Amino acid sequence: MSGLVVDDVRVAYGRTEVLFGVSLEVPDGSLVCVMGRNGVGKTTLLNTIAGLLKPQSGSVSFDGSSLAGVGAHQRARLGLGYVPQGHAVFPQLTTRENLQVVMERQGRRARAASLRQQDLDEVLDLFPALTTLMNRPAGLLSGGQAKQLAIARALVTGPRLLVLDEPTEGIQPSIIHEIEDTIAKLHAAIGMTILLVEQYVEFALRLADRYAVLDAGRVVSTGLTSEADPSAFAELMAV
Amino acid sequence: MQTFLEQLFIGLSLGSILLIVALGLTFTFGQMGVINMAHGELIMAGAYVPYVLQTKVGGALGGRAGLAFLAALPIGFAVAGALGLVMERTVLARMVDRPLDTLLVTFGISLMLQQAARDLFGASNVEVVAPSWLSGRWELLGVVMPHSRLFIIALVAVLVGLVSAFLSTRPEGRRMRAVMQNRDLAAISGLSTRRVDATTFFLGSGLAGVAGVAVTLIGSIGSQVGAGYIIDAFLVVIVGGLGKMRGTIIAAFGLGMLNAFSEYWTSASLGKAILFIAVIAFLQFRPNGLVSFQTRGLTG
Numbered sequence: 328m329s330g331l332v333v334d335d336v337r338v339a340y341g342r343t344e345v346l347f348g349v350s351l352e353v354p355d356g357s358l359v360c361v362m363g364r365n366g367v368g369k370t371t372l373l374n375t376i377a378g379l380l381k382p383q384s385g386s387v388s389f390d391g392s393s394l395a396g397v398g399a400h401q402r403a404r405l406g407l408g409y410v411p412q413g414h415a416v417f418p419q420l421t422t423r424e425n426l427q428v429v430m431e432r433q434g435r436r437a438r439a440a441s442l443r444q445q446d447l448d449e450v451l452d453l454f455p456a457l458t459t460l461m462n463r464p465a466g467l468l469s470g471g472q473a474k475q476l477a478i479a480r481a482l483v484t485g486p487r488l489l490v491l492d493e494p495t496e497g498i499q500p501s502i503i504h505e506i507e508d509t510i511a512k513l514h515a516a517i518g519m520t521i522l523l524v525e526q527y528v529e530f531a532l533r534l535a536d537r538y539a540v541l542d543a544g545r546v547v548s549t550g551l552t553s554e555a556d557p558s559a560f561a562e563l564m565a566v
Numbered sequence: 567m568q569t570f571l572e573q574l575f576i577g578l579s580l581g582s583i584l585l586i587v588a589l590g591l592t593f594t595f596g597q598m599g600v601i602n603m604a605h606g607e608l609i610m611a612g613a614y615v616p617y618v619l620q621t622k623v624g625g626a627l628g629g630r631a632g633l634a635f636l637a638a639l640p641i642g643f644a645v646a647g648a649l650g651l652v653m654e655r656t657v658l659a660r661m662v663d664r665p666l667d668t669l670l671v672t673f674g675i676s677l678m679l680q681q682a683a684r685d686l687f688g689a690s691n692v693e694v695v696a697p698s699w700l701s702g703r704w705e706l707l708g709v710v711m712p713h714s715r716l717f718i719i720a721l722v723a724v725l726v727g728l729v730s731a732f733l734s735t736r737p738e739g740r741r742m743r744a745v746m747q748n749r750d751l752a753a754i755s756g757l758s759t760r761r762v763d764a765t766t767f768f769l770g771s772g773l774a775g776v777a778g779v780a781v782t783l784i785g786s787i788g789s790q791v792g793a794g795y796i797i798d799a800f801l802v803v804i805v806g807g808l809g810k811m812r813g814t815i816i817a818a819f820g821l822g823m824l825n826a827f828s829e830y831w832t833s834a835s836l837g838k839a840i841l842f843i844a845v846i847a848f849l850q851f852r853p854n855g856l857v858s859f860q861t862r863g864l865t866g
Contacts, residue, residue: 377754403756411754417747420740428744429755431737484756 330355336385347544358521360535377409408486415477418466471502581822582719586777587795588802593770596808597746603672606792607679612642612778613787632697642775650771683789694782714783807855
């Protein structure tokens with residue numbers, strides 16, 4: 328099956344188990360949202376998918392091939408674009424350098440400079456606010472600006488799967504709207520496959536086709552968002 | 567006034583030497599966090615390069631000490647860089663996040679390299695012939711300034727310029743900064759952190775080699791030549807703020823001046839003690855060193 332398949336993944340930090348056999352499918356072209364309270368293992372799941380953590384058992388495969396033994400940077404080159412939580416930028420590089428450094432990554436065949444500029448322009452069209460901040464150190468961007476830059480950074484690599492970890496966390500409402508529009512646009516216009524982790528239920532349900540709810544390291548509920556009852560999530564998400 | 571100017575020049579000269587030996591460490595220790603106890607031996611390796619060029623291949627260079635010395639600068643960089651790269655690939659890459667093991671292992675490597683130098687070049691110190699154009703001196707306002715010291719000041723200025731330009735304009739330099747600032751983020755952005763580490767270590771080690779060539783102008787060299795500089799070099803990098811070139815420069819000249827004046831007013835050993843006390847006191851107030859980057863986030 329094409330897309331991302333997580334099969335019975337178990338992850339532990341030392342002796343503390345965090346994920347107890349999580350399975351998840353993100354078919355090509357879908358937008359899947361994983362929801363859950365704080366500390367249920369959402370970020371751990373994403374870090375495992377990205378290759379930053381090794382599962383004790385279980386497997387992650389992408390477009391039909393297993394990712395076992397594939398390093399984080401190789402997964403990125405295979406088309407896995409990951410936007411972690413928080414200020415996921417290089418703080419002392421400028422906005423421009425943050426984008427440059429991933430576009431000119433080593434081992435990549437030299438492509439026509441115009442084509443790269445085109446990639447960059449396309450991404451910046453999605454985040455016009457960034458164009459005026461190109462020479463500012465990314466550590467000085469606001470939370471919302473940094474989040475936009477982090478998403479842009481993942482997009483300039485031309486990912487086939489975009490993984491977003493709580494893109495609305497700590498962001499002002501007007502920018503949440505912009506981010507929502509951007510995600511919707513990416514999904515609708517170019518059919519990008521997206522895996523979204525979110526605690527903001529309404530936001531997640533508006534965007535996603537399918538959902539999975541994680542609780543205490545297990546998937547406790549899955550389904551189509553069109554058939555989901557928002558009030559049912561209240562209990563699962565309550566702290 | 568006269569003595570003040572004299573001490574000022576001595577401080578400047580000491581600062582330039584501190585900076586040149588610490589420059590490489592800003593990469594390997596400051597950026598990668600590797601406590602490389604064998605950094606001094608990379609300086610030593612660089613120091614033996616002009617010696618070998620002058621004594622072993624001197625004939626080919628027509629006995630021209632000056633040419634051999636100049637050729638030693640890039641060759642010293644390559645030799646020490648290659649040595650550092652081998653260390654990084656074979657040993658240090660296996661010791662990520664194990665600082666204590668790294669410290670012990672590199673200390674062992676440092677002893678091995680010192681012994682290797684004694685086996686190859688003999689136990690007694692040797693002299694590198696300074697080029698004739700570096701043996702003169704200038705006098706300005708009554709201050710005697712040996713050409714060799716002025717050369718080291720100029721060399722360190724050129725190196726700082728080259729390294730800054732490399733870091734800010736070259737893709738490799740940008741990658742090094744990215745990996746230093748956020749290793750995981752660099753990895754998930756498709757940067758091979760292992761390859762970047764290797765480049766960083768090569769550059770830091772190579773700079774130690776150039777420092778080695780430079781210190782042959784100050785005195786004779788032997789297997790211990792690098793060990794004499796290593797503590798000072800770590801001191802400069804820590805005071806400057808890890809991995810911050812601007813801080814390292816200020817720290818090197820600041821400590822150079824402090825050393826010069828405190829030695830002049832007291833004695834050599836007391837001057838050194840004053841230096842250490844000043845550094846300890848300073849770190850109580852600024853534990854992160856002179857230059858630490860401000861961000862809006864809590865971390866990073």
